[in-house]
Amino acid sequence: MAAPLQEMDGQDGAVGEPKKVTVIGAGIAGLVTAYELERLGHDVEVVEASQEIGGRIRTHRFGPGGAGPFAELGAMRIPAGHRLTMHYIAELGLQNQVHEFRTLFSDDAAYLPSSSGYLRVRDAHKTLVEEFSAGLPERRYRENTLLFGAWLDASIRAIAPRRFYEALHDEIDVELLNLVDHIDLSAYRSGTAANRFDLHAFFADHPQVRSFCPPRLERFLDDVLDETSSTIVRLRGGMDALPRRLAARVRGPVLTGREVVGIDVRDDAVRLRIRQGAGTVVRSCDYVVCTVPFTVLRRMRLTGFDQDKLDIVHGTKYWPATKIAFHCREPFWEKDGISGGASFTGGHVRQTYYPPAEGDPALGAVLLASYAIGPDADELSRLGERERNEVVLRELSVMHPELRQDGMILGVAGLAWGERPWSLGAATVRWGQEAALREAERREAARPQRGLFFAGEHCSAKPAWIEGAIESAIDAAHEIEWYEPRASRVFASARPSRTGGAA
Ligand SMILES: Cc1cc2nc3c(=O)[nH]c(=O)nc-3n(C[C@H](O)[C@H](O)[C@H](O)COP(=O)(O)OP(=O)(O)OC[C@H]3O[C@@H](n4cnc5c(N)ncnc54)[C@H](O)[C@@H]3O)c2cc1C
Incomplete structure (x- = not known):
């Protein structure tokens, strides 16, 4: 895995001459690239299409002047094992902001659906085991094995989009259960009534079990374990502190409102067409790092790319996501016994999170009413903003009728990431792919085109x-630090400017 450059090389200043680098996109990838290159002594500028930095890290603040509670409309949690993210949090002085993130099923009073209506997590085990057992062939399993299967199935149902779950459901198969049946599972019973199952601890202690999981299930397991882990964290004042602090440390300009609309890769330079207000400028750059999602890149005019690169740019699959947050008069769920975490609501809503109400109580609290991904998010996106908010309110009111009280909802904020022009999707999806194919795609996605380099989650x-x-x-x-241009390459910065001006 990549280590921060200073940590890895133990050096300051560029290996050769300082390079001039233009970074496209002020999301976390663009800002880290800029920050690391500057620490190595290079000159960097960042061009960002929207008026905001942070990209898919997006904290929405309610109330006048944003003084009220906030909703994370993009990234909201960090698994504590994400070493690089935790490194930058420390580096940026945000360690005191790190708090526990309470996730799905972490609260006994949260809900999940069953064929007979909503169940509290603390009471769900009997129904979950009955429903899970009903789908199994005759063979009898030990009680703990059924509890394992039932909670694994429930977790997949809560995390995967509906269609994906339907395909995965049958994959918790007899071979896997036969194996697990031989293991003493008593130590993994969890929750106040020991009627839940700690999947995270179980798979950590028994990694060999993963090889008995059918391939599709095995590839999805990391996400299930990450998202239901008890060691996930958040930033107390909002996740946007991460890109904001980084941007403040970057010395070169971070220019917002600059949309790159074309990239032309040449032997001696990379030419960017940049839309700025009503006009477009062409800018000749020595080195460029492109961090925009491929969904956006493939709509640009691209020249000088080789065919394999164009194929990956056009072929990489993304999933959409929608998040809808309600600004509520009060954290009514606390009166219902829920102190945090999340319910699996099902239907169109999918997941509902109860972020901690840590601010001034007079300013209300935020309910992350709905978080949907993949085809489920597509369905919500298609409805349009108004109808989607109504559908979420209607469905969620069945579980939380308090939402219907006069004056309970003070405001709504949401984002359909598949529609946001600078994202056109929430994230690359490589679930279901074999490891070798996943790695081949990753390498191709990251492969430079002469002076044009690539970064971003994809x-x-x-x-x-x-x-x-x-x-x-x-x-x-x-890669840029160590890149040796061909001797014949003449850099744009060494020539008089041919462009229409600064971006
Ligand atoms: C709903 C949702 C929930 C998530 N939850 C989590 C989570 O809990 N934990 C976690 O770790 N991760 C989570 N993620 C993923 C995480 O947010 C992303 O992996 C990460 O932020 C991507 O960063 P990036 O820099 O690669 O891309 P981006 O953040 O998309 O940055 C790209 C930047 O390029 C800009 N741009 C686009 N087009 C142009 C253009 N033509 N010209 C100039 N600039 C342009 C964009 O505006 C953007 O600022 C979530 C993502 C979403 C959408």
Whole structure:
């Protein structure tokens, strides 16, 4: 895995002459690239299409002047094992902001659906085991084995999009259960009534069991374990502190409102067409690091790319995601016994999170009413903003009728990431792919085109996480640091400017 450059090389200043680098995109990948390159002595500027930095790290603040509680409309949690992300948190002085993130099923009073209606997590085990057992052939399993199967199935159902779950459901198969049946599982019973199952601890202690999981299930397991882990963290004041602090440390300009609309790779330079207000400028750059999602890149005018590169740019699959947050008068769920974590609501809503109400109580609290991914998010996106908010309110009111009280909802904020023009998707999806194919795709996504380099979560071995975006950024900075241009290459910065001006 990539290590931050200073840590790895123990040096300051560029290996050769300082290079001039333009970074496209001020998301976490772009900002880490800029930060690391500057530490190595290179000159960097960042061009960002939107008016904001942070990309898919997006903290929305409610209330006048943003003084109220906030909702994480993009990334909201960090598995504590994400070493690079935790490194930058420490580096940026944010360690005191690190708090526990309470996840799905972590609260006994949260809900999940069954064929007979919503169940509290603390009471769900009997129904889950009955429903899970009903789908199994005759063979009898030990009680703990059934508890394992039932909670694994429930976790997959809560995390995977509906269609994906339907395909995976049958994969918790007899071979896997036969194996698990021979293991003493008593230590993994968890929860106040010991009627839940600690999947995280079990798979950590028994890695060999993973090889008995059918391939599709095995590839999805990391996400299930990450998302239901008890060692996930958040940044107390909002995840946007990460890109903000990074941007403040970058010395070169971070220019917002600059949309790159075309990239032309030549032997001696990379030419960017940049839209700025009503006009477009052409800018000739020595080195460029492109961190925009391939969904956006493939809509640009691209020239000088080789065919394999164009194929990966056009072929990489992304999934959409939607998040809808309600600004509530009060954290009504606390009166219902829920102190945090998340319910699996099902339906169109999918997941509902109860972020801690840590601010001034007079300013209300935020409920992350709905978080949907993949085809489920597509369905919500298609409805349009108004209808999607109504559908979420209607469905969620069955579980939380308090939402219907007069004046309970003070405001709504949401984002359909598949529609945001600078993202056109939430994240690259490589679930279901074999490891070798996944790695081949990653390498191709990250492969430079002469002076044009690539970073972003889609170029990493940890797609769909901040960790992946950072890993790819460090790799790109490293590649530029050591890149030796061909002797014939004449750099744009060594020539008089041919462009229409600064971006
Ligand atoms: C809903 C959601 C939930 C998530 N949850 C988590 C989580 O809990 N934990 C976690 O670790 N990760 C999570 N992720 C993933 C994480 O947010 C991303 O992997 C990471 O932020 C991606 O960073 P990036 O720099 O690669 O891309 P981006 O953040 O997308 O940055 C790309 C930047 O390029 C800009 N740009 C686009 N087009 C142009 C253009 N033409 N010209 C100039 N600039 C352009 C964009 O505006 C953006 O600022 C989540 C993502 C989403 C969408």
